[in-house]
Amino acid sequence: MRAAVVTTPGEVPELAEHPDPAPVAGSTAVRVTAAPLVPLDLLCASGTSYFGRPAVPYVPGVQGVGLVENSPHLAPGTRVWFATSAGMAPGDGSLAERCIVAPDDLVPVDAELADPALAALGLSAVAAWMSLTWRGGLQAGEHVLVLGAGGAVGQVAVGAARVLGAGRVVAAARSRAARDRALAAGADEVVALDQDTATLADRFREALGGRLDLVVDPVFGVAATAAAQVLSDGGRLVNLGGASGDTAEFSSAALRSRSASVLGYTNNALTPAQRRNALTTVAGHAAAGRLAVAHEEVPLADVAAAWHRQATGDPGIRLVLTP
Numbered sequence: 001m002r003a004a005v006v007t008t009p010g011e012v013p014e015l016a017e018h019p020d021p022a023p024v025a026g027s028t029a030v031r032v033t034a035a036p037l038v039p040l041d042l043l044c045a046s047g048t049s050y051f052g053r054p055a056v057p058y059v060p061g062v063q064g065v066g067l068v069e070n071s072p073h074l075a076p077g078t079r080v081w082f083a084t085s086a087g088m089a090p091g092d093g094s095l096a097e098r099c100i101v102a103p104d105d106l107v108p109v110d111a112e113l114a115d116p117a118l119a120a121l122g123l124s125a126v127a128a129w130m131s132l133t134w135r136g137g138l139q140a141g142e143h144v145l146v147l148g149a150g151g152a153v154g155q156v157a158v159g160a161a162r163v164l165g166a167g168r169v170v171a172a173a174r175s176r177a178a179r180d181r182a183l184a185a186g187a188d189e190v191v192a193l194d195q196d197t198a199t200l201a202d203r204f205r206e207a208l209g210g211r212l213d214l215v216v217d218p219v220f221g222v223a224a225t226a227a228a229q230v231l232s233d234g235g236r237l238v239n240l241g242g243a244s245g246d247t248a249e250f251s252s253a254a255l256r257s258r259s260a261s262v263l264g265y266t267n268n269a270l271t272p273a274q275r276r277n278a279l280t281t282v283a284g285h286a287a288a289g290r291l292a293v294a295h296e297e298v299p300l301a302d303v304a305a306a307w308h309r310q311a312t313g314d315p316g317i318r319l320v321l322t323p
């Protein structure tokens with residue numbers, strides 16, 4: 001089959017002929033129709049992730065959408081979203097014409113949503129939804145701040161906060177284009193991130209009307225430092241990424257005086273049922289037009305160029321590879 005193949009960790013994968021995945025008892029063979037390129041794919045393939053250096057050659061791609069070809073559980077032709085451990089454990093991933101998927105990693109999806117749109121949501125949407133609900137405990141009427149709101153996690157967090165009845169949703173992002181995506185996703189107001197901590201905290205306070213219950217934070221760094229200063233009594237900051245850096249500073253006085261919490265989140269802690277339910281729920285809201293991730297379809301044949309775009313700067317929107 002044709003696949004994107006990493007032969008040296010840290011180098012861009014190339015389109016190549018690669019052996020079809022060998023059948024595994026109990027697993028499902030999927031014909032891939034769309035697979036997004038996400039930060040985790042690049043991190044795993046770099047060989048510097050906390051999962052260690054991947055065995056090469058391997059096909060990257062931690063998730064995708066496709067049609068069942070052969071399965072002990074599902075009828076041929078069933079449309080599925082699926083996850084893989086490519087780059088985190090031995091085995092091939094989704095950036096290929098075919099993929100073998102373990103039973104717990106398969107989610108049949110009937111929501112009326114094009115495959116690339118479903119692929120663009122994927123694990124970023126699961127993380128946004130579960131950060132707001134399971135980890136962040138969002139209640140109707142609460143005020144939400146979404147950092148990095150122009151990214152996939154951010155766009156879904158803004159739309160999902162609206163769906164879940166947030167009282168006010170403020171979005172923060174670096175570029176005008178990213179802030180426009182956040183507005184399109186349903187933010188009440190947007191704040192530019194390129195400001196010092198004190199100014200940023202003032203802007204957050206003002207935009208949020210003096211109340212902040214929950215922060216969805218895929219960014220960390222200065223943005224998280226400023227957001228934590230603004231948390232109200234019982235406020236929560238859920239961190240799920242470090243796009244701007246791995247450290248942030250928090251004031252003990254600010255946290256303890258308001259019984260505020262800083263919480264970590266990873267999709268890897270979800271049970272298969274939690275992940276399946278979250279994916280099904282966000283896909284349903286997306287089919288109803290309440291959520292979306294801006295994306296661009298790119299032929300799998302152009303994987304090297306797409307990888308390069310993702311690696312050298314924020315392409316602004318999710319790149320979805322189609323075999």
Ligand SMILES: NC(=O)c1ccc[n+]([C@@H]2O[C@H](COP(=O)([O-])OP(=O)(O)OC[C@H]3O[C@@H](n4cnc5c(N)ncnc54)[C@H](OP(=O)(O)O)[C@@H]3O)[C@@H](O)[C@H]2O)c1
Binds near residue numbers: 127265
């Ligand atoms: N914990 C989990 O389970 C989980 C799941 C999914 C994703 N994540 C993590 O969450 C982060 C975002 O994921 P995504 O899928 O939304 O990625 P994405 O669509 O590629 O978006 C990238 C995001 O990172 C922000 N960003 C990049 N460089 C930045 C910088 N130097 N300073 C500030 N912001 C910066 C962008 O901000 P702008 O909006 O300003 O452009 C954008 O929000 C990644 O770090 C990813 O690894 C974690």
